[in-house]
Amino acid sequence: MTQHDLIVVGAGPAGAHLAKEAAKLGLDVLVLERLSRDRVGDKVCGEGIALHHLKNPGIPYPTGKELGNTIDGIDIYPPSMENHITISQRVEGEPCDGWTIDRIYFGQRLLGYAEEAGAKIQDHAHVLEPIFDNGTVIGVKYKDTKTKKIREAHAQVTVDASGMSASLRRKMKNPHIEQTIELRDQAVCYREILELQEPFEPADRCWIIMDDHYSPGGYVWIFPRGGKIANVGLGTQGGQGHRPKDLYKQFLKTNPIFKDAKVIHGGGGAAPIRRPLWSYVADGIVFIGDSGCHVNPIHGGGIGSAIEAGHVVAPIIQQAIESNDVSTSGLWPFNVKYNREHYGQKIASLDLMRHLLQEVGNEEFDYVINNRILTTEDLQRANAGEGIHLSALDKAGRFMRGIRKLGLLRRIQRVSRAMSEMLSLYRSFPEAPDTFEPWKQRVVQLYHDLGYQP
Numbered sequence: 001m002t003q004h005d006l007i008v009v010g011a012g013p014a015g016a017h018l019a020k021e022a023a024k025l026g027l028d029v030l031v032l033e034r035l036s037r038d039r040v041g042d043k044v045c046g047e048g049i050a051l052h053h054l055k056n057p058g059i060p061y062p063t064g065k066e067l068g069n070t071i072d073g074i075d076i077y078p079p080s081m082e083n084h085i086t087i088s089q090r091v092e093g094e095p096c097d098g099w100t101i102d103r104i105y106f107g108q109r110l111l112g113y114a115e116e117a118g119a120k121i122q123d124h125a126h127v128l129e130p131i132f133d134n135g136t137v138i139g140v141k142y143k144d145t146k147t148k149k150i151r152e153a154h155a156q157v158t159v160d161a162s163g164m165s166a167s168l169r170r171k172m173k174n175p176h177i178e179q180t181i182e183l184r185d186q187a188v189c190y191r192e193i194l195e196l197q198e199p200f201e202p203a204d205r206c207w208i209i210m211d212d213h214y215s216p217g218g219y220v221w222i223f224p225r226g227g228k229i230a231n232v233g234l235g236t237q238g239g240q241g242h243r244p245k246d247l248y249k250q251f252l253k254t255n256p257i258f259k260d261a262k263v264i265h266g267g268g269g270a271a272p273i274r275r276p277l278w279s280y281v282a283d284g285i286v287f288i289g290d291s292g293c294h295v296n297p298i299h300g301g302g303i304g305s306a307i308e309a310g311h312v313v314a315p316i317i318q319q320a321i322e323s324n325d326v327s328t329s330g331l332w333p334f335n336v337k338y339n340r341e342h343y344g345q346k347i348a349s350l351d352l353m354r355h356l357l358q359e360v361g362n363e364e365f366d367y368v369i370n371n372r373i374l375t376t377e378d379l380q381r382a383n384a385g386e387g388i389h390l391s392a393l394d395k396a397g398r399f400m401r402g403i404r405k406l407g408l409l410r411r412i413q414r415v416s417r418a419m420s421e422m423l424s425l426y427r428s429f430p431e432a433p434d435t436f437e438p439w440k441q442r443v444v445q446l447y448h449d450l451g452y453q454p
């Protein structure tokens with residue numbers, strides 16, 4: 001048995017970045033990772049990341065083998081592919097919107113930073129369960145997969161950053177920590193890295209195709225990774241009986257650019273696409289990244305928000321340890337900060353939009369884009385979690401254009417209002433656990449008013 005200040009389970013973007021930040025603050029950090037050190041980062045992924053996700057936490061931008069392409073916008077296509085909307089997040093003075101990356105090089109780099117800062121990395125360590133003392137998590141049991149021995153590691157605070165496997169969250173018995181994520185709240189994906197016959201054009205754009213036929217409840221993506229290499233995949237809403245790989249193979253036949261493409265790698269994966277956990281903390285334990293449901297429910301991107309969670313929680317853990325209070329109350333400031341000031345509010349608001357999009361069929365989606373019922377500005381604002389605000393003048397124009405789909409227009413407005421309310425609720429997330437329950441009921445009510453499941 002070993003004793004530490006902090007145990008981090010999982011060396012993905014959430015765990016690796018937290019480990020670096022916590023070690024920099026002087027904490028004794030142990031990272032337990034089930035993969036071997038040189039496979040960390042090897043994850044089926046779209047490999048797209050926005051610039052601000054690296055800029056804000058001070059991570060140098062990708063270069064060399066890690067860098068796929070610089071990206072200058074996302075083109076969102078309706079099923080007909082007749083029109084598209086471009087979303088750009090370019091910040092003035094920055095070279096681009098974001099990048100496509102080679103995920104394993106990126107993962108290796110983040111973990112290297114953690115090591116340089118002084119965190120200990122133990123690979124081949126498959127974490128099995130939390131160890132409790134009077135209801136407080138005081139460490140974990142893990143299997144050393146090389147020696148097959150079961151070991152224990154103890155710490156003042158343990159963080160579950162184990163991604164979708166959520167190895168510790170699944171064993172929690174706490175009403176505010178959901179053990180499992182409903183299948184309907186998961187994006188179930190299949191993707192391939194393809195070498196095309198010709199370079200993908202435009203090389204600086206990521207493509208998203210909203211098509212209910214090939215990606216029911218999700219979308220198809222084509223992300224150029226430089227030259228003839230492209231990361232192509234699709235996600236569908238879980239629990240609906242779809243086989244993402246079959247749908248993907250059908251989709252490839254729809255476009256001649258995929259003819260005779262060579263498959264460099266193929267694989268499946270899943271991501272949580274729902275509101276964040278009710279609470280990211282319990283006695284002695286914290287949940288970040290996919291384990292905390294810190295994923296954008298619209299596009300399933302979670303690398304940036306996972307890194308951000310690690311960044312925000314590191315000083316809060318240090319403070320909790322220093323003041324000798326690692327209880328739910330001592331760690332609660334993470335709930336407050338991440339929800340009020342960071343990604344929590346955006347994820348919660350976008351979850352309502354995700355529900356709306358999952359109701360919209362191909363014909364309606366074509367109508368909305370082709371008749372400019374939704375514009376680039378709307379989607380940019382919505383992407384920021386801010387709902388869709390139609391000005392009075394704007395409303396009249398859109399009313400005329402949307403006259404054939406009045407029901408849909410009203411629905412968009414209703415959900416949009418609820419998104420703004422959700423933002424306000426998360427921006428006033430309760431300061432302490434004792435006022436949490438009435439706040440939670442208001443969030444639940446917002447879902448129910450729209451006929452959605454929270």
Ligand SMILES: Cc1cc2nc3c(=O)[nH]c(=O)nc-3n(C[C@H](O)[C@H](O)[C@H](O)COP(=O)(O)OP(=O)(O)OC[C@H]3O[C@@H](n4cnc5c(N)ncnc54)[C@H](O)[C@@H]3O)c2cc1C
Binds near residue numbers: 010035163164295
């Ligand atoms: C198909 C697909 C495409 C995606 N595309 C994008 C994209 O383009 N852009 C984007 O931003 N996001 C994307 N995402 C989401 C993104 O991959 C995740 O949100 C992100 O990786 C979350 O980081 P994390 O550190 O929480 O978890 P992970 O990256 O999953 O890392 C978890 C780590 O924990 C380890 N681990 C798991 N269980 C245990 C255990 N029991 N013991 C020890 N270690 C354990 C794992 O080996 C892993 O190293 C995509 C997801 C999928 C499935």
